[in-house]
Amino acid sequence: MLRSFRTLLLSLAGACAVLVSTPSWSESNDLLSRIRTNGQITIGTEARYAPFEYIENGKIVGYDADLMQYVLKPLQGVKVDQLDLPFQGLLPGLDAKRFDIVVTAVTINKERLEHFAFTFPVADATTGVLLRSNEPSIKKPEDLNGKIVGTQAGTAQLQAAIALDQKLKAAGGSGLKEIRQYVAFDEAYADLAVGRLDAVAQSLANLGPLMKSRPGVFAIMPETIGPKTYFAWVARKDADSAALVKLFSDGIARANRDGTMKQLQLKWFGTTMDVPAQALTAPAM
Template sequence: MSAAAALVPAGASAVDLLDTVRQKREMVVGTEAQFAPFEFVKDGKIVGYSADLLNVIMADMPGVRVSQQDVPFQAILPGLAARKFDFVITSVTVTKERDAKFALTLPIGEATVALLRRSKDGSFMSPEQISGKIVGSQAGSAQLKVVREYDKKLRAEGKPGIKEIREYVSFDEAYADLTAGRVDAVGQSLSNLGPLVKSRPDAYAVVQPAIGPKTYYAWAGRKDADSASLVKFFNDGIAKANKSGKITELQQKWFGFTTALPADRLPAPEL
């Protein structure tokens, strides 16, 4: 754990985390690098949309090295709360619960959830046809929450609902089971599914329309006085990248399409 993230002793004055990071010339961030195209490992290096956006923003903090810890998503926010990281640079879906506990940044991407199916599965062409089938998603994720809420909606409408919802440590494991026929669909965000389907149209297709409300991805800091300056640094950097068109450029590079994101506020979460 970095010194910047150390607990402040009782009676001591608060430490400004941004100043501490600059003095140490190092910032420790938590990342789940199994979430292409946002963040993933290639040739031993964490790359992707978020990595590129982070590099753009960190240009305004010269001389500071970013130390990324690649950990499972289930450990990301608990690790932030436990001060194992200075900040979380990974795709955190904005929910009411997370917004209440953490300082979430301006949106860095759209996280609206849809269902992924096998491209040759002609029995599953609309979302409600998921009744009686098996769906997978990542444990502890907002996407899993959306799948469960959609199941409740189907049952409230008098439909059978989803036969089984399976939880995975990573989405890559869920995709593998979808390919193998062990699940019938995977609940995931459209921003992640678009590039996946484009690269494997023979294997996968997205079921339209989306099953969840319009939702966004953000990065996260701690909701305390010490972290406020670092949260502001990232918010200012995201807003600058958005208004300059850099975010649009990175979306086109990594997703193959662009989505307008609010540059002045984080919309109130519906999840």
């Protein structure tokens, strides 16, 4: 009987030792741990958004691609499986767990922040207005009354165009004649160039490089529309993804502090932009 009691005590002590020394499931089996164990991370991207990301010689290149390589240094040896999808499918695909994180230029806004976890900002996303270079009648937002404005479906730039329409009508104007939505911005640029649109609502960060690549074709309206906004990358808002979001945000903050971000901005945009080195807790839109 004494031996049985001793055996029971030793068994219980051993079990307690295992519980103390073994990490909890949440610590050892979260998304980042599984990525390390499996040796692969799956990333969703829209590779039709130059200069952030686009296809060149069959490879995804751009500002986000270079910054991502820098951020992923702590995951050396982990294979990157990067899926190229239309922008409209990225956030639903993230929800459906088709990929681990979205690395593409996604504007931080209140609606998205309620549902998703954003990394620290990677670039300025404030919305500008692209015009034809031979368009003399549009110099300020009020001049867009009665005009057709194009932008990409499902984007913050679409929200900015809708807000502008409401603002113009509230001020007694006719508002925008039409807001035309496109799957990709390249289609909107083409329609603007041939006169099917009067303007395109797009982030200023994208418009500068576009102007350089097509000199003499386009112009940028001096005033922006909508509030100051920023681009970031997106993950699921749950405990499982928290460590992965922290790894990405830590890398972005490191790039911001050590000058890597500014170097990449000069490389891809031809200019630099001030980007907060922390999370945005209260986006303006």
